[in-house]
Amino acid sequence: MKNQQIYLYNTLKRKKELFEPINSPFVGMYVCGPTVYGDAHLGHARPAITFDLIYRYLKHLDYKVRYVRNITDVGHLEDDCDEGEDKIAKKARLEKLEPMEVVQYYTKRYHKDMEALNVLDPDIEPQASGHIIEQIEMIKEIIEKEFAYEANGSIYFDVVKYHQSHNYGKLSRRVLDDMICNTRELEGQDEKKNSVDFALWKKAMPQHIMKWNSPWSKGYPGWHIECSAMSRKYLGQHFDIHGGGIDLLFPHHECEIAQSVAANGKEAVKYWLHNNMITVNGQKMGKSLHNFITLRELFNGDHMALTKPFNPMTLRFFILQAHYRNPLDFSNEALIAAEKGLNRLFEAQQKLMKIIPSEKGKIDVNNIKEKCYKAINDDFNTPIAISHLFDAVRFINCAFDQVETLDEKQIKSLNKLLDIFVNDIFGLKVPTSYTDNNNNNMLSGLVETLLEIRKNARKQKDFKTSDYIRDKLYELNIEIKDTKDGVLWNIKKS
């Protein structure tokens, strides 16, 4: 076990706390995943990457992590009234598909997008539709404990009663009395004792196509119960980390707490972690706001707001360059800036191995390493860690230009440092354009031959020929760089 003390910001306490797993070295982590009724957009990338980083880091420290990220395929209510139709069903009706067809289609695409972002698969990815039994079971328990009541085939959580003995609002810091006063009058709430009560089970309307049998009615589970039921099944009644977007803080996570406490008699989660939103022009990117860019559009450059396609790694780096708890404003320009920065980082990594070692170097690699760990340990402060890596980049560049020196040991430890942080922890995979050069013998043989001809032409000051070769290769996406140490070439990056 690598000895690092992590301090993470627990939303429940609103402060940073030392991370102490309940049952070290085992760590249980649950993150709210996507509702698969459409393609993943930039907003989905943030929690995926944020918690992927945490997952990677914990594994790097040799914790035995079980990472659970759900797929919501039951759908949530479109409205808070009886006419609400769940999202999956609505989509299915519009597209004349089986609901599970919609689910499978978008789940597959989500996985592809995540793979492109180099997001590791969770250890368990449970689907809500596959855990109806567990959800019904948990609802039964809540009814037994008398924190829920039946009304016309639907089951509601009795928030007011729960609050008499517990604290509803402890996570979101909301005051129940205020909420009761401030809630707008909505139709179809007559079944509820109080407007703040939320559904655990909803009786289905005849036109509703996703429904299951239950002791109370043919219907479907409420909005929040799947996470409580599935986290309990796979991580137990008490687990370490629960993550998700800050927009889920209320009511979703607040309700999860209430459900777990009601059913289990105790709280389930030790550390609540929330990532902030991605904004466009300062406004949240969201489905209902119609200002979202899907990941596919980003990767293909197929959107009005984009001037070009972007490599998935660029988005990953862009997200890691901001702290996960702060809003991050998206723009084409900001992404281009991130792309250039990332290329500099990758190029330094490649250059490092070409540096001729000196007798004695002048860099304290260990110091940089310590600073990087310190930054990550401080609530996963990736932007600070990245800034330290850029200090190393500058030194590597100087050494490459023979302004500074590195000895063999330093080169090795720098290489390891970059490998650990850039590749393992940050999950930034070097695009193939950097590494393919030597993997394709025929291509590199051809290019080397042409460059040889060009070299001779230049020697004889036949610049017409040399420029012709350069321009033709450029048209074929091969870039040539004349440096004082010879000619470098690479396949152009996106």
Added chain:
RNA sequence: GGUUUCGUGGCCGAGUGGCUAGGCGGAGGUCUGCAAAACCUCUUACAGCGGUUCGAAUCCGCUCGAAACCUCCA
């Protein structure tokens, strides 16, 4: 209206009481037949007004502005 959070240089984005993050852009330079690329150096900001303090971007108050949640959302 309620709850919460935030306002940092041309842009993005760290930083929670003294030690001028980092990236992009810009300026100058190095290299080069030219070009491109690359590299080096430079580029002292914290919404406004008060207060606390020897000292505040950082703490407190007020004003202005913005966002998230309160309804599905990552």
